[in-house]
Amino acid sequence: MCCLTQSIKITTDIDSLRSEIRDNSIRVIDVRREGDYKQDHIPNSVNLPLATLLSDDSPERVLKLVNSMGIDDETPVVVYDDTFGALASRVAWTLEWIGHSDVTLLETTYSNWKSLGLENDSKIPEISNKEHSLNLQSDILATSDYLESAKTRDDVILIDNRERLNYLEQHIPGAVSLPYRTLASNDKILRSKEDMVRLFDNRGISGDSEIITYCGSVGTLSGLAYYALKSAGLSNAKLYVRSFKEWKNLQKPTVMQEDAHYWDLSAE
Amino acid sequence: MTISKLTQSSVDSVNPKINWARVEEADNFANTVKLYRQGKYDENSFRRFRLQHGAYGTRMTSDYAMVRVKLPAGEIYPKQFEKLSQLSEQYSIGSAHFSTRENIQLHWVVLEDVSEIFRSLAEVGLTSREACGNSVRNVMCSPLSGVCCDEKFDSTPYALATAKFFLRNPMAQSLPRKFKFNFTCCEKHGMVRMVDVGLVPEIQQIDGSEQKGFKIFLGGGLGNKSFVGHQLEDFTPEDDLLYTSIAVVRIFDRLGDRKNLARNRMRYLVNDMGWEKFQNLVLKERAIVRATQSVVTRLKVDTTTDKIKRPLKISDESGNSTPDGYARWLKTNTVKQKQSEYHSVFITLEAGDITSNQLAALAELIREFSSEGKARTGFVQNVALRYVHEDDLIPLYSKLLQSGLSKSGALTMTTTVGCSGTTSCNLALTNSHRLAKEIQRKFLELKLDEDDDLTDSSIKISGCPNSCAQHGIATIGFFGGGGRVGKDMYPNYQMSLGGRYDGDTMLGQTCLRVPAKRVIPVILKIIELFKENKKSEDTLKSWINRIIHDSEDSDIKSINDIKKILEPLVAPPTKDDDPDFYLDYGSDTSYHTKTGKGECAA
Numbered sequence A: 001m002c003c004l005t006q007s008i009k010i011t012t013d014i015d016s017l018r019s020e021i022r023d024n025s026i027r028v029i030d031v032r033r034e035g036d037y038k039q040d041h042i043p044n045s046v047n048l049p050l051a052t053l054l055s056d057d058s059p060e061r062v063l064k065l066v067n068s069m070g071i072d073d074e075t076p077v078v079v080y081d082d083t084f085g086a087l088a089s090r091v092a093w094t095l096e097w098i099g100h101s102d103v104t105l106l107e108t109t110y111s112n113w114k115s116l117g118l119e120n121d122s123k124i125p126e127i128s129n130k131e132h133s134l135n136l137q138s139d140i141l142a143t144s145d146y147l148e149s150a151k152t153r154d155d156v157i158l159i160d161n162r163e164r165l166n167y168l169e170q171h172i173p174g175a176v177s178l179p180y181r182t183l184a185s186n187d188k189i190l191r192s193k194e195d196m197v198r199l200f201d202n203r204g205i206s207g208d209s210e211i212i213t214y215c216g217s218v219g220t221l222s223g224l225a226y227y228a229l230k231s232a233g234l235s236n237a238k239l240y241v242r243s244f245k246e247w248k249n250l251q252k253p254t255v256m257q258e259d260a261h262y263w264d265l266s267a268e
Numbered sequence B: 001m002t003i004s005k006l007t008q009s010s011v012d013s014v015n016p017k018i019n020w021a022r023v024e025e026a027d028n029f030a031n032t033v034k035l036y037r038q039g040k041y042d043e044n045s046f047r048r049f050r051l052q053h054g055a056y057g058t059r060m061t062s063d064y065a066m067v068r069v070k071l072p073a074g075e076i077y078p079k080q081f082e083k084l085s086q087l088s089e090q091y092s093i094g095s096a097h098f099s100t101r102e103n104i105q106l107h108w109v110v111l112e113d114v115s116e117i118f119r120s121l122a123e124v125g126l127t128s129r130e131a132c133g134n135s136v137r138n139v140m141c142s143p144l145s146g147v148c149c150d151e152k153f154d155s156t157p158y159a160l161a162t163a164k165f166f167l168r169n170p171m172a173q174s175l176p177r178k179f180k181f182n183f184t185c186c187e188k189h190g191m192v193r194m195v196d197v198g199l200v201p202e203i204q205q206i207d208g209s210e211q212k213g214f215k216i217f218l219g220g221g222l223g224n225k226s227f228v229g230h231q232l233e234d235f236t237p238e239d240d241l242l243y244t245s246i247a248v249v250r251i252f253d254r255l256g257d258r259k260n261l262a263r264n265r266m267r268y269l270v271n272d273m274g275w276e277k278f279q280n281l282v283l284k285e286r287a288i289v290r291a292t293q294s295v296v297t298r299l300k301v302d303t304t305t306d307k308i309k310r311p312l313k314i315s316d317e318s319g320n321s322t323p324d325g326y327a328r329w330l331k332t333n334t335v336k337q338k339q340s341e342y343h344s345v346f347i348t349l350e351a352g353d354i355t356s357n358q359l360a361a362l363a364e365l366i367r368e369f370s371s372e373g374k375a376r377t378g379f380v381q382n383v384a385l386r387y388v389h390e391d392d393l394i395p396l397y398s399k400l401l402q403s404g405l406s407k408s409g410a411l412t413m414t415t416t417v418g419c420s421g422t423t424s425c426n427l428a429l430t431n432s433h434r435l436a437k438e439i440q441r442k443f444l445e446l447k448l449d450e451d452d453d454l455t456d457s458s459i460k461i462s463g464c465p466n467s468c469a470q471h472g473i474a475t476i477g478f479f480g481g482g483g484r485v486g487k488d489m490y491p492n493y494q495m496s497l498g499g500r501y502d503g504d505t506m507l508g509q510t511c512l513r514v515p516a517k518r519v520i521p522v523i524l525k526i527i528e529l530f531k532e533n534k535k536s537e538d539t540l541k542s543w544i545n546r547i548i549h550d551s552e553d554s555d556i557k558s559i560n561d562i563k564k565i566l567e568p569l570v571a572p573p574t575k576d577d578d579p580d581f582y583l584d585y586g587s588d589t590s591y592h593t594k595t596g597k598g599e600c601a602a
Ligand code: HEM
Pocket: B056, B057, B066, B068, B099, B100, B101, B102, B103, B180, B194, B195, B221, B222, B223, B224, B419, B420, B424, B425, B426, B427, B466, B467, B468, B469, B470, B598, B599, B600, B601
């Protein structure tokens, strides 16, 4: 842990990333699909498609992947995607989970990076393996068992980051709805700290509580929310990484908003 | 400036002329919600406060609100579309809803997020203030004002000035009940006799010079009990417009019924007092207002004309072939403007619903195709792009196809209006919203939008007797209720025929009750009867009109004759024979009526 500011830095802004790339002082991870990555990417970035990570996200496997990307305990890492930061968040969270402390999200998406006319190429960098230690941060992960018991506590807030209609139709009892889109601003994956603090404050989501986030299936949208909370200074957060899909498969209780036909208001 | 601050400027965007917002209202709302949640604000005062700021309650819950964003005179600009697109994704259900009164609504918003919406709306000059509650509601104007071939002059600037005058005006913060102004282009296109104050632009020769003014109708309105408005006087010169408006609002404020919530719209006052007495009172009050206020109070009418500038086209698409469906769409969705070479293009939506992506697409299409650089919302849960050059119609249609906005039938009977019903309204008895969508789909499938005999008719469906969908003025109107066979309930609608909202505005006549799942067959049967009995020049509307006025000489002479023919269609089957009959649209559990606390009078 190098300093306090480091621990609350959640995103890396475009200008800093550009100079860090020039200095080659950083590892950039592109989590898009391999085909997209091969076409073009931010110079010197390595590719870790989310699906590759998810095919086996045990600590040992993750460690291997991290080593192969040339990341050791000291390497600053920046992650980006093209899906409003959600996939990048899931990867960043996983790095944090195995004990990597210096990982941030690019403040914007790759599409926006390109539409600003910023540098990109199709070169695949040569990477030599590094050795990362394993120092599992279990306190940022929520399992279904943990969630089930934590839910009964007054000082725990559970946040559902799926879209509103999905939430209304079915959610974990006691969860509040905060669709992932709410977390972004115009061209940033996360709104400014001031805006984020106000949003959570209005909702009564405060630092006095432990906060658990979940979404539909693999902890991407809720991964973004995990970082949104941290960006607002709410660092007592956990990700229910297996999310609603697992909860339903385990046939745990769910509730719905009754007596209203909200789906018929949708124009989809 | 760092590079990350740069954004690409898109095609020329016309900016809103008027800022309706006050950003401090967002903070105030957020704080009040907190106090309310802490129990420091009682239920009733909070409700009044919430409604005054444009947030309605939602069906069966106090956790959510509906935010009704006002679009005065129906005007909406590209940046506002983009903002609403974003807000619908962030805080609502990924769709937004165009209402029948030129508002755009966001449903199922978490009450604690409403202030965030206010803050964002303020960035683009919009407000929801006084969109609900006992205030002057959104001031409407015909979507064709300024382009209509029959109008005397464009009343849009007067509608905007009136909206500006009353918004946040202390005079209109706690009226006995809501109060509505509708401006129009001509009587045919407006909704001027079904509203508290309806205004039609007129020109009179006075002492050899042309004088602008209005024909003003007072005391109309729809609801549990509906009335048609009365004309105040032959001609009201424009200088008297504001004085007349103030006089009417003052009288209503003073004499309107504040106790009996069910009878407190101005139309009841007019009805109880008698028109002549009310008329005299208005004229007297106006004289007082004129004498005491003339120096300070003036309506700030901005009559500088908008710039009409055809956007530059980057690519020339004139060589492209005409896409399928274009002719049908051209016929049923566009109107020629009085400005030669220009058309107004109406977008077909389903009961006013539009996705976040489509809102964003419209912003782009306005920039690309509308020579006035903005759009107008209409009276039937829709929106129109105006000043589209005739050479741009095919390229515009192609773009609409890509966004799923190219359905035909916008200006025909196909555009069925449905209030929110059980999708979100506390008072609803049926899913009127979905039924409206189902009818429209059926009409398009049968290509009934292309039938010239049906274009000037309308279908409107309310989910309870409160008339939010304006069913009383529809050619075929419905309002929801529950029917019963023994212990089993089914969704049912009262049907009325022959309502109209043109120059000869009148309310439809009650015909019979139609179960929800029989509404479509019944409508199709009525059309069939019409086809069998019509005279060559008839439209459905004129045929029904003759029946209502007892002047039809074919076999069907009265609403009762129609009723007799339809009766076999509406007989309930047993639950075993047809379980679906007992379910409402959009529902797979057994039907029961369930309502919460209504807020229409709050
Ligand atoms: C007794 C209660 C109510 C009455 C009498 C009533 C009456 C009306 C009427 C007559 C209209 C037609 C607009 C016009 O004047 O041209 C209207 C519009 C509307 N009402 Fe209601 N209403 C009531 C309660 C509600 C409630 C509880 C909701 C649901 C939140 C609601 C939602 C709407 C909507 C969405 C519109 C569309 C027009 C707009 O933008 O203002 N109404 N209402």
